Amino acid sequence: MSLGSARVYRVNIRKAQNLAQEFQPIRVPHTEQLSVAGLLTATGGFLDAFTFVGHGHVFANSMTGNVVLLGLAAGTGDRGGIWWHLVPILAFMMGVAVAQFIRLTLQSGPVGRAEQISLWLEISFLSLVALLPHELSHEAIILGIAFVAAVQSTNFTRVKGGGYNSTMTTGNLRRFAETLFRGFVPKRDDKALQQAKTFALICLCFLSGAIVGGFSTPRLGNSAVVFPIVALLFLQLKISRRATGHS
Numbered sequence: 001m002s003l004g005s006a007r008v009y010r011v012n013i014r015k016a017q018n019l020a021q022e023f024q025p026i027r028v029p030h031t032e033q034l035s036v037a038g039l040l041t042a043t044g045g046f047l048d049a050f051t052f053v054g055h056g057h058v059f060a061n062s063m064t065g066n067v068v069l070l071g072l073a074a075g076t077g078d079r080g081g082i083w084w085h086l087v088p089i090l091a092f093m094m095g096v097a098v099a100q101f102i103r104l105t106l107q108s109g110p111v112g113r114a115e116q117i118s119l120w121l122e123i124s125f126l127s128l129v130a131l132l133p134h135e136l137s138h139e140a141i142i143l144g145i146a147f148v149a150a151v152q153s154t155n156f157t158r159v160k161g162g163g164y165n166s167t168m169t170t171g172n173l174r175r176f177a178e179t180l181f182r183g184f185v186p187k188r189d190d191k192a193l194q195q196a197k198t199f200a201l202i203c204l205c206f207l208s209g210a211i212v213g214g215f216s217t218p219r220l221g222n223s224a225v226v227f228p229i230v231a232l233l234f235l236q237l238k239i240s241r242r243a244t245g246h247s
Helices: 003-022 034-054 062-074 079-105 113-131 139-153 169-183 190-244
Strands: none
Touching: 003 169, 034 169, 034 190, 062 079, 079 139, 079 190, 113 139, 169 190
């Protein structure tokens, strides 16, 4: 083999190795899988619809909506409205603080423990809501849902290595638009298009959850939360099995 042929052979071998590495499957942590993110965002959309339709037109998860409604109440001098929309914001902030405390406490513990605790908190509270009469004070239900949703969303922040939000969709929609644009401009980028697909599915899951929540809440009342309870129990089982080494 001539010197030139040997050099070409080595270059081709290097290219083949790089190509093989590029297409090698990337191991994604079980808490960052698309199936987990999809079910959590569907739950987020459901709970926003559930509290808005069934409990005083307040969002349990979407703090952007509550801040806007708080501003409207303040601007019109509606003191009752100010308190009504301030309560879930404070509960959400408290939930974030508790989630951070859980993570600090368990940072040297088993991987996924903080996520499991956050899911059990949400499942437990929603199970209690399902048993409560629909006429019960809206405040208690909204406070509790805002709190447990904040704990959950603070512990589940990534999907396939990228950041997302499981309780509100504005940031996810922005990420979808960004990655879709980068997928075609200035040239086709398959990786960006794959990310766009991920965020499109997450946004659709949020919308689907809101549709189910809006349809079922007027008909089933508080019992409608059985839908997110089942989804969260499935996720808890899935994460628990992965954490203990099962397939």
